[in-house]
Amino acid sequence: MELEPGSRYDGEDFRDVDLGDASIIDAEFVDCDFSDATLVGARTLRTTFQRCRFERTELYGSTHRNGSYIGCTFDRAAWHGATLESCRLTGSTFTDCRLRPITLTDCDLTLVSFGGADLSGVDLSGLRLREANLTGTRLRGCDLRGADLTGARAGQADLTDADLRGATVDAAVWVAARLTGAKVETDQAMGFAAAHGLLVHPGGHD
The missing domain is CATH 2.160.20.80 (E3 ubiquitin-protein ligase SopA)
Structure with a gap:
C-alpha cells in the first residue's frame, strides 16, 4: 500500500495492512486503527499519529524521525530493533509490548x-x-x-x-x-x- 507524502487520514482502518518497508513522510493519522498491521522496516519522517491504536502491530526494524505519537495505544506491539529520533510519545500507553532492543534518541x-x-x-x-x-x-x-x-x-x-x-x-x-x-x-x-x-x-x- 502506498501512502502519499503530506496526506491526512482521519478514522481510517489500516488493520492487517502491509506497510512493510514503506516510507511515510509528512503524513497525519488521527483516530486510525493499525491493529495486526505490518510496518516492519518502515520509515516515517515528520509524521504524526494521534489517538491511534496499534494492537499486535509489527513495527520491528522500523525508523521514526521527528514524529509524534500522541495518546496512542500499543498493545502487544513488536518494537524490537526500532529506532526513534526526536519523537514525541506524549500520553501513549504500552501494554505487553516487545521493546528490546530499541533505540531512543532525544525523545519526549x-x-x-x-x-x-x-x-x-x-x-x-x-x-x-x-x-x-x-x-x-x-x-x-x-x-x-x-x-x-x-x-x-x-x-x-x-x-x-x-x-x-x-x-x-x-x-x-x-x-x-x-x-x-x-x-x-x-x-x-x-x-x-x-x-x-x-x-x-x-x-x-x-
Missing part, C-alpha cells in the same frame, strides 16, 4: 505508560520521562543519565544496576523503586537518604 516520553514493560539495558539517557508511569517496569541496567523523571510513578520499578547519574529524580522514586547497585551522584544519595528519613551529617559528631 512525558506521561507515557510503560507499566510492567521490560526495558532492561535500554539507553534512556537524556530523555524526558516526566510524569511517566513506570510502575512495575523492569529497568535493570538502563542508562538513565541526565533523564528527567520528575513526577514519574515508579512503584515496584526495578532499577537494579541502572545508571541514574545526573537524572532528575523525585523522592517518590527513591522510596518506591528497587535500586540495588544503581549508580548515583552524591547529591542524589543525599536525596535518597532524606526520602528514607535519614539525617545525613557531612562530618563531626553533632
Whole structure:
C-alpha cells in the first residue's frame, strides 16, 4: 500500500495492512486503527499519529524521525530493533509490548505508560520521562543519565544496576523503586537518604 507524502487520514482502518518497508513522510493519522498491521522496516519522517491504536502491530526494524505519537495505544506491539529520533510519545500507553532492543534518541516520553514493560539495558539517557508511569517496569541496567523523571510513578520499578547519574529524580522514586547497585551522584544519595528519613551529617559528631 502506498501512502502519499503530506496526506491526512482521519478514522481510517489500516488493520492487517502491509506497510512493510514503506516510507511515510509528512503524513497525519488521527483516530486510525493499525491493529495486526505490518510496518516492519518502515520509515516515517515528520509524521504524526494521534489517538491511534496499534494492537499486535509489527513495527520491528522500523525508523521514526521527528514524529509524534500522541495518546496512542500499543498493545502487544513488536518494537524490537526500532529506532526513534526526536519523537514525541506524549500520553501513549504500552501494554505487553516487545521493546528490546530499541533505540531512543532525544525523545519526549512525558506521561507515557510503560507499566510492567521490560526495558532492561535500554539507553534512556537524556530523555524526558516526566510524569511517566513506570510502575512495575523492569529497568535493570538502563542508562538513565541526565533523564528527567520528575513526577514519574515508579512503584515496584526495578532499577537494579541502572545508571541514574545526573537524572532528575523525585523522592517518590527513591522510596518506591528497587535500586540495588544503581549508580548515583552524591547529591542524589543525599536525596535518597532524606526520602528514607535519614539525617545525613557531612562530618563531626553533632
